[in-house]
Amino acid sequence: MNVLLVYPQIPETFWSFKHALKFASRRAAFPPLGLLTVAAMLPAEWGKKLVDMNATKLSERDLQWADYVFVSAMVAQQDSARDVIRRSKQLGKKVVAGGPLFRRGYEAFGFNDVDHLVIGESEDLMPRLVRDIENGCAVGVYEAVEKPDMSRSPVPLWSLVKSRHYEMMNLQYSRGCPFNCEFCDIVVMNGRVPRTKSTQQVIAELDALYQHGWRGSVFFTDDNFIGNKNKLKAEVLPAIIAWNRRNGYRFSFFTEASINLADDEHLMQLMSDAGFDVVFVGIESPNEGSLVECNKMPNKGRDLISDVKTIQRHGMQVQGGFIVGFDEDPPSIFRSQINFIQKSGIVSAMVGVLMAPPGTRLYERMRAQGRLLPQGTGNNTDGTTNIVPKMGLEKLTKGYRQVMATIYSPREYYERVRTFLQEFRPRRTRKMSYSPRYLGALLKCLWTVGIRQRGRTEFWRSFLWTLRNKPRCFHLYITFAIQGYHYRRVASLTGLGRLETSQG
Numbered sequence: 001m002n003v004l005l006v007y008p009q010i011p012e013t014f015w016s017f018k019h020a021l022k023f024a025s026r027r028a029a030f031p032p033l034g035l036l037t038v039a040a041m042l043p044a045e046w047g048k049k050l051v052d053m054n055a056t057k058l059s060e061r062d063l064q065w066a067d068y069v070f071v072s073a074m075v076a077q078q079d080s081a082r083d084v085i086r087r088s089k090q091l092g093k094k095v096v097a098g099g100p101l102f103r104r105g106y107e108a109f110g111f112n113d114v115d116h117l118v119i120g121e122s123e124d125l126m127p128r129l130v131r132d133i134e135n136g137c138a139v140g141v142y143e144a145v146e147k148p149d150m151s152r153s154p155v156p157l158w159s160l161v162k163s164r165h166y167e168m169m170n171l172q173y174s175r176g177c178p179f180n181c182e183f184c185d186i187v188v189m190n191g192r193v194p195r196t197k198s199t200q201q202v203i204a205e206l207d208a209l210y211q212h213g214w215r216g217s218v219f220f221t222d223d224n225f226i227g228n229k230n231k232l233k234a235e236v237l238p239a240i241i242a243w244n245r246r247n248g249y250r251f252s253f254f255t256e257a258s259i260n261l262a263d264d265e266h267l268m269q270l271m272s273d274a275g276f277d278v279v280f281v282g283i284e285s286p287n288e289g290s291l292v293e294c295n296k297m298p299n300k301g302r303d304l305i306s307d308v309k310t311i312q313r314h315g316m317q318v319q320g321g322f323i324v325g326f327d328e329d330p331p332s333i334f335r336s337q338i339n340f341i342q343k344s345g346i347v348s349a350m351v352g353v354l355m356a357p358p359g360t361r362l363y364e365r366m367r368a369q370g371r372l373l374p375q376g377t378g379n380n381t382d383g384t385t386n387i388v389p390k391m392g393l394e395k396l397t398k399g400y401r402q403v404m405a406t407i408y409s410p411r412e413y414y415e416r417v418r419t420f421l422q423e424f425r426p427r428r429t430r431k432m433s434y435s436p437r438y439l440g441a442l443l444k445c446l447w448t449v450g451i452r453q454r455g456r457t458e459f460w461r462s463f464l465w466t467l468r469n470k471p472r473c474f475h476l477y478i479t480f481a482i483q484g485y486h487y488r489r490v491a492s493l494t495g496l497g498r499l500e501t502s503q504g
Contacts, residue, residue, distance in 0.1 A: 002047035004066035007038055008073045008080030009053040010178035012490060015350065020486035023441040027165040028054035030219055033172060034072050036156035041126040050160040053080060064090050071404045072099035075378025089113045105358025107130045120144025123152045150175065155205050158212040168217035171205050173197055177224040179258065182294045185357040186223045194227030199235045206243055220255035229267055237270040244275045255276040258298045262307035268314040273425055280309060282321040285341040289328035310342045312423040320346040324400055325354035327390040334399035338406050345420035347480055351403050353385045353396060376429060408487045412453025414462040417480045421470045442478055449481050
């Protein structure tokens, strides 16, 4: 049996980093971890190929080779997923589909050509599907009844990817989040009780990446990495610290966590010692009423800017998620979001318009109020929404564009970079690699961002400031400059403001 695993193309968004990756000669941010894990669940004697359409093209030869085409996708990848399914069926191939796009609530997207739909996590479902395929009796839908024990999750099949195509690798330690935000479908898919892999599994996956030749950043894709703090502090982080020390600190780590990370000094220190230098935090809103509305209780009653700076001082860059369009948002919310982002020094700020994913409590509330619009794009930075906002769609769209055009304009962006670097305390164990790839990215940055791009005056002012005041963070400054170039390119293409990178 030959199985072709296909990951559809991600549209151009702020978080695809398409334009930034070109500086480092990379093709995609990270590989499709879900498909690589599924591949490891398939029989060893089956032939397997992976096509990540973000890193390479899907050829007719690939499809002709396959007996089955396995597709996994997020909602934002729906157009590309449809095209993959159409091409597969034209060639008479059986299609197996799973992942966030292919689940209850998304039937309206219409994937009638899928032969076998896998709804839910694969650890319990894949053995049944494999057995039925081999016996010629596979059914149309395989749906998980319970959340699987993650101790049965195998090490991903890294032999299917070329690591040189990616900016970072990835690893999953836990699934689920203990909180219950109204708009979030994580608890719908993965539950509120965090399930974790064993410490031995985590170390085995790090070993596998190291043996595959990887040296660099690794993204822990957990819904909330600190959902089970006790196990992290007692077992997992000490083991990662020992592993990274043993291997010369060649890995750094990036993950997602809730803001209450700032309350735990010991946990922050352990994460920093282990090599975590970036953490994504869902801030959502500086408006207390909006936080209460969406049940974002970890953020309620806090000095959120102080919390962000506390994490930054422990050697971790905070990337932030923000939302506009809550019923409780006042007219001043757009200026408040801008002010918060600037004062906090959150360089990478993911600002999106409120969406109601199917299955969430927000979706049910909007449906009961008759405020649902047709399905959204799944791209939470394109300014679209699937709900009728209380403030009015025109006002919301205009305000959103104001936020994005402001925070990614050169003056505000580089001001935020300096604000962050003033607080940031980098780890002294970090090993910097001045490889030909890094030097090539540096030269491209100096030419493209420092000479050709609008806003180059701000670039050079912050460049010199960093050399004088934070020389150990120079590599990070260059990373921010490259990312800023990408943000402005995408903002220009999506009509969110005139931030184009033209000459003159």
